[in-house]
Amino acid sequence: MIEAKAYQEYVKQSAPKTKMMSTLLKAFLTGGIICCTGQAVADIIKVIIPDMSKENIGAFVSITLVFLSALLTGIGVYDRIGRFGGAGSLIPITGFANAVVAPAMEYNREGVVFGICSKMFVIAGPVIVFGVVAGVIAGIIGLFI
């Protein structure tokens, strides 16, 4: 039988590869549409409530996008967007919402406590941990500057 090293090299050479150009284009398109949707939400809010502060508009945009993503996940559309767009739909805040809602739906059958609540963060958990840790570090640095 072939040597392990030679075999790994053979597999590396011969395995079908991801099509770089089309994957990047699809991700760019999907991510771009999500960001444009966010900008559109911001522009609409500006027209309806002209006095709203910039920070509040930002919060509203995030809330709207998270809601839309959760809704699309719930009706079984977001996974299709993800299959098409890859990182384009994974990286924006909508991807984070999808990562929380999808396991919550999936593990609903194992009960509310050990199913939904404990499995909800299986994918998003690390993001929250890194976010909190980075926040603490930035806060401590900010205290001394």
Added chain:
Amino acid sequence: MKQTFVFDKAPYVAGAYSIVGPKEGLGPLGKYFSLVLEDDLWGEKTFEKCEIKMHREAIKGALDSAGMNQHDLDAVIGADLLNQIVAASFAARDIDAVFLGMYGACSSFGESLAIAAFLLSGGFMKTVSCSTSSHFSGAERQYRFPLEYGNQRTPTSQWTVTGAGATLLTSVAPEGEGVKVKLTAATLGKVIDLGIDDESNMGAAMAPAAADTLIKHFSELERSPSYYDAIYTGDLGKYGTEILRYLTAREGYNLPTCYSDCGAIIYGYEQKALQGGSGAGCSSSVFNGYLTSRLKNKEIKRLLLCPTGALLSKDTPLQGATIPGVAHAVVFEAED
């Protein structure tokens, strides 16, 4: 060490039954399966319960197709991919026969058939059913991501087959006219690990084990691959079959054009299953649906079936372990 065993009193295939999900039913082999489900829950509340039901109904279907009932059965040999093989064992609690649970990942169907052949050929038992199952949604939630999670699959990945298949083996020839199919030999496989650590490239992880078992089979029986009308591996997928051809050719065994892979043929190109099907139910549903009917109508007279399995748990790749493979081969011969 001898790995190949030829059975003096070769057991007969008395019954076969296959159940698949809707996606498999729409594939090129759709018309060969005994039952195609309309949805992937089959009236149950969870995917696991659906797989248990599929497994149980496959065993009962195989008994029915042989005109027998569960009281004729000596043993149920079963396997699946759910944790602690609950699909097979829970299915067996409704059947009045001893239960032997197998585990060789997706190679389990070959392992089950070989063990059953030993029991029958040795004269210890008369009627044994061999069954395996897998369920796409059950496997996804156990090994990968939630169904609604929007991720992408790599080009080397495969699609777990929603399917169950059961074969009924008997030590005496089934009554009636027609072609009789015998399980004449088995080659048991060793665990082979050539250091593949990509869990979305199971074809590459399993192909060396398949190559090792097949080469042992050909050399120990002094047969050339062309002795067979059809050679099928379990679930190497399209890319895995290329690797297997390469590995066996290096050792001087060129696989003929009649070589194919159950996983590579179960889905059509447009079904976006990438390299094809995988799972313990892949080889068992294709064998009990498609291949038995081809044996029965004598399109195939000598079949070498080699289900392949990748041995890993959800945790081992995270701990940096590589993925070993195992494959067991069985020979079916049709005679009048």
